[in-house]
Amino acid sequence: MGFSEDNLKGFILALVSSLFIGASFIIKKKGLRRAAAASGVRAGIGGFSYLLEPLWWLGMITMIIGEVANFVAYAFAPAVLVTPLGxxxxxxxxxxxxxxxxxxxxxxxxxxxxxxxxxxxVIVIHAPQEHPITSVQEICSMATQPAFLLYVASVIVLVFILIFHFAPQCGHSNVLVFTGICSLMGSLSVMSVKALGTALKLTFEGNNQLLYPETWFFVFIVATCVIMQMNYLNKALDTFNTAVVSPIYYVMFTSLTIIASVIMFKDWDGQSVGNIISEICGFIVVLSGTILLHTTTDFERSSSFRGSYASLPPALSARLCSGNGEFMKHDEENQLPAEAVCLQRQEMH
Amino acid sequence: MGFSEDNLKGFILALVSSLFIGASFIIKKKGLRRAAAASGVRAGIGGFSYLLEPLWWLGMITMIIGEVANFVAYAFAPAVLVTPLGxxxxxxxxxxxxxxxxxxxxxxxxxxxxxxxxxxxVIVIHAPQEHPITSVQEICSMATQPAFLLYVASVIVLVFILIFHFAPQCGHSNVLVFTGICSLMGSLSVMSVKALGTALKLTFEGNNQLLYPETWFFVFIVATCVIMQMNYLNKALDTFNTAVVSPIYYVMFTSLTIIASVIMFKDWDGQSVGNIISEICGFIVVLSGTILLHTTTDFERSSSFRGSYASLPPALSARLCSGNGEFMKHDEENQLPAEAVCLQRQEMH
Incomplete structure (x- = not known):
């Protein structure tokens, strides 16, 4: 129940991050619409005219600010608090x-x-307080404790099996393959982002951590994990409908991140059973809400377009951004009104 | 966070009550179907053949057991815990x-x-512990504290305004009128049921409370409130679709009961802010779940019957039962397949 100053900072940063990331989708979409109206070619069909549209760039900047806020939030508050707030x-x-x-x-x-x-x-109220971390070596010793090493090893083995066995076989028919790979890698991304964020926070506080090789090791891990995560997320979104990928990705990614955080940072040590159960319930509720939001958005679309709604190819924009708000990014294509697309197509002829 | 032995008893009784009440709908519906199949006349249309059907009576008995368990639950645990579990x-x-x-x-x-x-x-985890009550006089002094008297007075004034001003004007066009009356009375029912239940509990423990006029006063209040509540619930269900009445009734009834309980029994005194907020969130989540369940059940029906779904007249059974699980009782009529109704109506001509 303790709500420390650091938790409050992390919470506010996570809120700001959600505000910016959420707004960025809308701004980018408005930019895409405007660009499409001006040139008559949609991003999803292969046009790049949106790159000349200032609104689209404003959206990109908004998203980057949001992602940075999200990154900094991890330096202050436990992942158990920050991740579900996405x-x-x-x-x-x-x-x-x-x-x-x-x-x-x-x-x-x-x-x-x-x-x-x-x-x-509910999650925010029951978020655990973090043990103050004083050096990157401390994070390293957390990351090398047997339980967390076992988690990392399991993740790597699972990812290998998914990439080399399941992906060629059923990657394009089963949504769980690509989504699973990027969720598994995502949980490691968040852990390494948190390690790096904490190291940078300590550096800014005057306790320079850039002198230690451990910090640079975490930079390398962050880069590797985020690139893999983004790569497979794009594959998942290329292959399946956003409305299918998004909730599954959110559920798996958030669950795995919480598990990883609980193992590595011992978030739940010294917490009462009631606190932990409340937090899990809060998490289940957020998941249900997310599923409901996505399902109903999809239902609205499919019912108003009478089944003519088809998964549209993803745009370049999907490849330009990164972070935990990413599961929504294709909505900017999918949510463009079908009528508008038809009109544009007719105008082109 | 304290989960006392009394709270546990109340919680288990509330669970048992929900099990029995939930099962009773299914048993009664099976009985109604069987009776309809045997006689060709539905309860909603005016047949009484279900009174000869043993399954229907089994359902009634199951429901009464559930209601009794619910009544006893109020004697052990705070209304803030028992009511939402309905x-x-x-x-x-x-x-x-x-x-x-x-x-x-x-x-x-x-x-x-x-x-x-x-x-x-979440509600159960954060349920407040009740101050042990030792006599019916103690309940009386709680019921006569200024804040609670103000609540009772407001309820009575509101009910009068609704009955004499709004009911004749728009009772048959606005669902909030009848539902509001029975929710307001319902909150008083629960408070008096809780007072009576506690008095009986003390009596069974050897501390006879039946000697005091206060106990008999509560019997009178329970009877008055429950009868009024049932009367207006039946009017609401007579006039509007169950799928509309049920969630609204559940939301209003549970909210008002919690407010009444917080005022009378000071459930939230000495509770931390986090606890209270968690409890409210848990309550909002249960409400949302209830609305979702009702909406989707209705959606299933209306989509499969292509809009031909109409509000059916309520049956006698609705008038025979009482308690907080009541908002569902008409489902047994409404959920009978529409085709079966059409067939029966055609057979009648």
Whole structure:
């Protein structure tokens, strides 16, 4: 129940991050629409005219600010607190879409938003306090404890099996393969991002950690994990519908990150059983809210387009960004009104 | 966070109550179906053949056992804990309906169940411990404290305004009028049920409370409130669709009961802010789950019957039962397949 100053900072940063990431989708989408209206070619079809559109770049900058805030949040608060709050960016998007893009939010979508908020509040209230970390060596010793090494080894083995055995066989028919790879790698990304963030935080506080090879080792791990995660996330989104990938990815990624954090940072040590159960329930509620939001958005679309809704090819933008808000990025393509696309296509002929 | 022995007893009784009440709907519905199949006339249309059906009576007995368990639960645990758990009876019904009546549960319905459970767990974990009550006079002094008298007065004034001003004007067009009256009365019912239950509990423990006029006063209050509540609940269900009435009634009734309990029994005194907020969030989650369950059940129906689904007249059974699981009782009529109704109506001509 302890809500330390560091937890508060991390919480506010996570909120700011969700605000920026959520808003960035809307700004980018508005930019894409404008670019499409000006040139008549959509990003999903292969046009690059949006690169000349200032709004799209503003969206990119907003997203980068959001991702940086998210990165810094991990330096202050436990991953058990920061990661599930990523779901709030979906709410920001959904609400802004209603006001700025005039997209109607389904009533059940509102219920999904309410649940995400209620679940987040429960998570925030029960977030554990972190043991203060004083050096990068301390993080290293946490990362090399047997339990966490076992976790890392299991993740690597699983990822190898998925990449070399399952991906060629059923990667394009089973959504769990690519999504599983990027969720597994994602949990390691967050752990290494947290290690690096803490090292940088200590450096800014005057306790220079850049002198130690451990810090640079974490830079390398962050880069490797994030690149792999992004690569397989793009494969998943290339192959399957966003509405299918997003909730599955969110569930797996967040669950694995929490497990990794609990093992490495011993987040739940000294917590009461009630606290831990409340936190898990809060997490389940946020997951349910996320699923509901995605399901109803999809339902709205498919019912209004009478089944003509098809998965659109992903745009370059998907490859340009990174971080935990990423599971939504293709929405900017998919949520463009089908009628607008038809009109544009007719105009082209 | 304290989970006392009394809270545990109350919690188990509330669970048992939900199990029995949830099961009773299914048993009664099976009885109604059988009676309809035997006689060709449905209860909703005016047949009484179900009174000859043993299954229907078994359902009634199951429901009465559930209501008694619910009544006893209030004697042990705070209303803040017992009332929201009433939502679990919907889950029991939904799950049993799938296995026994072969009604398909919508995927979002499953999500609703998960949410109701997660929210209930959060509520149970954060339920306040009650101050031990030693005599009916103590309850009386609680009931006559200025804050609670103000609540009772406001309820009575509101009910009068609703009955004499709004009911004749828009009772048959606005669902909030009748539902509001029975929710307001319901909160007083629960408070008086709790007072009476505590008095009986003390009596069984050897501390006879039946000697005091206060106990008999509470008997009178219970009878008055429950009768008014049932009367207006039946009016609401007579006038509007169950799928509309149920979630609204559940939200208003549970919220008002919690407010009344917090005022009268000072449930939240000495509780930490985190505890109270968690409890409210748990409650919001259970509400959302309930709404989702009802909405999706309705959606399933309306989509498979292509809009031909109409509100059916309520049956006598609705008038025979009482208690907090009541908001579901008409489902047994509404959930009878529409085709069966059409067939029966055609047969009648």
């Amino acid at each position: 779901a709030l960016s979906i709410i920001v998007s959904a609400v802004l879409a209603q006001f700025i893009l005039n997209e109607k939010l389904h009533q059940l979508g509102i219920l999904g938003c309410v649940m995400c908020i209620a679940g987040s509040v | 939502a679990l009876s919907i889950i029991v019904s939904a799950v049993l309906a799938q296995f026994i009546l072969n009604e398909k549960l919508h995927q979002l319905g499953i999500l609703g169940c998960v949410m109701c459970i997660a929210g209930s767990v």
